[in-house]
C-alpha cells in the first residue's frame with residue numbers, strides 16, 4: 001500500500017482497517033501493525049502522537065509484530081524484515097509527503113515509493129501480489145482548488161505508473177494494472193468565460209509553489225511584523241506566479257490584489273477559508289482566482305464531486321473493465337481475474 005498522503009488516511013486505511021471514524025489514527029495504526037501487508041508507505045503515521053503531541057505506545061505494536069518502521073529509502077536497504085512501514089524523511093508535515101510543485105529536497109516521492117515497494121516484494125520472494133498506489137496528493141490539491149499543483153501531481157502519478165508499466169512489460173502474461181479514482185475532487189473544469197475556447201494551460205508552468213506553500217508564506221508575513229510593502233509582493237508574484245510578466249493580470253485585478261494585500265496582510269483583516277486538509281488566508285484566494293481566470297480552469301467545490309472518473313486497464317483481464325463500471329464492481333472483477341474466472 002503506497003500513498004503520497006498519510007498511510008492512515010482513508011484510501012490506504014480502507015485496505016487494512018475497519019474503524020468507525022477515519023480520524024481514529026491510533027486504532028488505525030494498530031491495525032496497520034497486525035494487518036499482514038508486506039509494505040505500507042506514505043508520509044507519517046499520525047497515531048504515534050496523541051492530540052497533545054505526546055508519543056503514544058503505538059510503535060510497540062509494530063515492534064511486537066516484527067514490522068520495521070523506517071524513514072526514507074536509504075534506511076530500507078539496511079533492514080531484512082519481511083514487513084515494512086516506510087515513512088517520509090520529513091516528520092513535521094504529517095498529512096502528505098509534500099507537493100511535487102514545491103520540490104522539497106530529500107522527501108519521498110510516489111515513483112520512488114512504488115519502486116521501493118516492488119523491490120521489497122521481490123526481495124520477499126512474492127510470486128503473486130496485489131499492490132495499491134494512491135496519488136493522494138492529487139485529491140489534496142483538488143480540495144484546495146490549486147490547478148497547477150493538481151496537474152503536477154497527476155504527472156508525478158504518471159511517473160509512478162511508468163514503474164508499474166515497466167513491470168507489466170517484463171511480466172505481460174501475469175500482470176493487470178487498473179488505474180482509477182474513488183471520486184473526482186473539486187469539480188475541476190477546463191474552460192471558463194475569461195478564456196472562452198482558448199484554454200491557456202501553459203501558464204501553470206509559471207506557478208512555482210502550491211497554494212498551501214503560498215498561504216504559509218502569507219501567514220508568516222502576518223506573523224512577523226516586519227515591513228512588507230506591496231512592491232515586495234508584486235515582485236514575489238512575478239517570481240512565483242509569472243504575474244504581469246508572463247501571466248496577464250488586468251488593471252482591475254491588480255487593483256483588487258493591492259486592495260486585498262493592504263486589507264489582509266497589512267491590516268490583518270482577511271477571512272481564512274478552511275478546506276478539508278488546509279486553511280487558506282484570503283489573499284491567497286484572490287491570487288489563485290486570478291490564476292484560474294488566466295489559465296481557464298474552473299471549480300465547483302472544495303469537496304468531492306459526482307463527476308465520472310476514468311477506469312484505465314492493461315494486462316490480464318483488462319477487457320473486463322471496458323465500458324462503464326460501478327465502482328463497487330472493480331474489486332469484484334479483480335478478484336474474478338485473480339481466481340481465473
Ligand SMILES: [Zn+2]
Pocket residue numbers: 139140143185304
Ligand atoms: Zn478528498
